[in-house]
Amino acid sequence: MGLGAYRPARAVSNAEVCELIDSDDEWIRRRTGIVSRRFAGPDEDVVSMAVEAGARALEQAGLPGSRLDTIVLASMTHLQQSPGAAPQVAHRLGSRAAAMDVNAACAGFCHGLAVADSLVRSRTADHVLVIGSDKMTDVIDPTDRSTAFLFADGAGAVVVGPSESMGIGPVAWGSDGDLHHLIAHSASWLELRDKPDLPWPTMRMAGQEVFRWTTREVPATARTALALAGLAPADLAAFIPHQANLRIIEKVAKEIDLPPHVAIARDIVTAGNTSAASIPLAMAQLVESGEVADGGAALLIGFGAGLTQAAQVVQLP
Numbered sequence: 564m565g566l567g568a569y570r571p572a573r574a575v576s577n578a579e580v581c582e583l584i585d586s587d588d589e590w591i592r593r594r595t596g597i598v599s600r601r602f603a604g605p606d607e608d609v610v611s612m613a614v615e616a617g618a619r620a621l622e623q624a625g626l627p628g629s630r631l632d633t634i635v636l637a638s639m640t641h642l643q644q645s646p647g648a649a650p651q652v653a654h655r656l657g658s659r660a661a662a663m664d665v666n667a668a669c670a671g672f673c674h675g676l677a678v679a680d681s682l683v684r685s686r687t688a689d690h691v692l693v694i695g696s697d698k699m700t701d702v703i704d705p706t707d708r709s710t711a712f713l714f715a716d717g718a719g720a721v722v723v724g725p726s727e728s729m730g731i732g733p734v735a736w737g738s739d740g741d742l743h744h745l746i747a748h749s750a751s752w753l754e755l756r757d758k759p760d761l762p763w764p765t766m767r768m769a770g771q772e773v774f775r776w777t778t779r780e781v782p783a784t785a786r787t788a789l790a791l792a793g794l795a796p797a798d799l800a801a802f803i804p805h806q807a808n809l810r811i812i813e814k815v816a817k818e819i820d821l822p823p824h825v826a827i828a829r830d831i832v833t834a835g836n837t838s839a840a841s842i843p844l845a846m847a848q849l850v851e852s853g854e855v856a857d858g859g860a861a862l863l864i865g866f867g868a869g870l871t872q873a874a875q876v877v878q879l880p
Contacts, residue, residue, distance in 0.1 A: 564690075565624025565722040566880045568847035569615035570834070571603040577712065584708045591712045596809025600715035600835030603698050609641045610648050612718035613696035614655045616843070620692065621656065623880070624722040628656035632688035635678050636664050637671030637695045637839035639868065640702050644752070652694065660692075668746070669805045669867025670736075671695055671839035672719070673875060676863070677734035679723040680875075694720040695839035702748070704765040713808075714766075715835030719843025721880070729878075732792030735784050736873035742776060745769045746868035766868075777811050777866055782818035785864050788874035789819075792860075799825045800859025801849055801879065805866055806831035806841040815864075826855045838867065850879060 576599050577588040591597055603612065613636055621628060634656075636649040641664065649662035667674040672695035679691035699714035723731065750764040781804075789796065802825055804812050809831050816827055828845035837844060842863055849855045857879060864874035 564724045564880065565620040565622070565626070566843065566847055566850060567616045567619025567621070567623060567720045568844050569612050569619070569718040570844070571601040571607060571612070571716050573602045573604065574599050575602050580712045583705045584711050586708060586712060594810070595713060596829070596831050597712065597835055599833050601717055602700050603716035607698065607716070609638050609696045609698055610651045610655070612698065612716070613648065613652045613694045613720070616696065616718035616720040617652060617656055617692050617694050620720040620722050624724070626690060626722060628658035631656070631658045631660040631690050631692050633679070633682055633691045634658065634660050634662040635675040635691060635693045636662070637667065637675040637693070638664065638697050639666050639668045639671065639838055640697045640699060642701060667871045667873070668869055669807065669836070669838045669841065670865035670869070670871040670873045672842045673734070673863055673865040673873035674736065674871070676721070676723070676731065676875065676877070677736065677873060680731040680734070683723055683725055689725060691723045692720060693723060694718060695841070695843050697838035697840050699836070699838055702766045707765065707767070709770055710766060710768055713836045715837050717834060717837040717840040717844050719840050719847060721843060731878070732788065732876035734873055734875045735787035735791055737784070738872070739776070739870040742870045745772050745776070745870065774808070774811065776870060777807070778814050778818070781815050781864060781866050781872060784872050784874050785815065785819050785862060788862060788864065788876055792876035794860060794876055796821050796825065798860060799862055801826040801828065801855040801861040803828040803842055803845050803849065803861050804864045806834060806845050807836055807866070846879070855879060
């Protein structure tokens with residue numbers, strides 16, 4: 564019913580990132596497609612960015628926060644273990660709705676959307692606000708050559724409500740917990756407690772292994788989501804995958820035989836990898852640019868730490 568995006572004001576070039584790592588602009592563009600990304604300011608966090616995106620989605624949907632029944636916030640970077648961030652977001656949006664955090668990393672938005680879909684279909688809720696918000700710069704070591712150039716900050720949101728026709732298809736999802744170590748923090752809070760001299764835990768990633776897992780598993784999940792929705796690739800108006808890496812995006816698009824008329828989200832180029840925020844941000848970019856018509860069918864798929872993945876076909880606002 565509505566779509567909202569929040570991008571921090573500060574644009575950061577590859578050259579600036581490379582001041583702290585042994586890399587260069589040409590290598591980053593060739594390996595990932597990234598040219599620039601947005602970094603949040605010191606006064607911005609998961610909650611404040613989520614509120615901005617959520618407010619914009621509500622405005623587009625023509626709803627006040629008081630009309631929400633549920634808020635689902637997908638994030639992996641809320642730095643307070645308890646309480647969760649979602650109730651704070653609800654309060655700032657003028658809502659007393661049920662509010663929950665979901666941590667499925669870069670697949671979090673699609674997980675949240677599946678929860679929202681089920682809540683509305685079961686008539687447990689009429690209106691659900693789904694937000695993906697991540698401040699990855701809080702959990703990334705700016706000197707780590709494997710992650711520093713990839714990740715960025717932002718938030719995106721959608722309002723989900725009742726419809727006479729199917730606007731969100733069944734979800735295809737799963738996890739590979741035996742590979743949890745491929746994307747993980749360098750230490751746990753217990754380790755930090757017992758060894759206070761440890762460096763601040765930051766996210767580490769085995770890039771090649773993750774690339775191989777993604778290009779092996781994600782196309783099959785995408786095809787399953789299409790089959791569950793009763794659609795073929797040619798029926799799509801857009802393909803909006805998690806913005807992890809341009810090489811992954813284009814390889815998956817090729818594997819599922821997308822025809823030329825399907826718009827492919829490439830927000831990664833100027834947004835970087837914003838984890839749970841990447842799919843709604845990429846959706847907003849496609850819609851706002853006019854690359855895809857209103858109301859078209861879009862295949863969404865998220866994948867990331869856990870390892871987790873989830874996909875569904877949606878009707879764009």
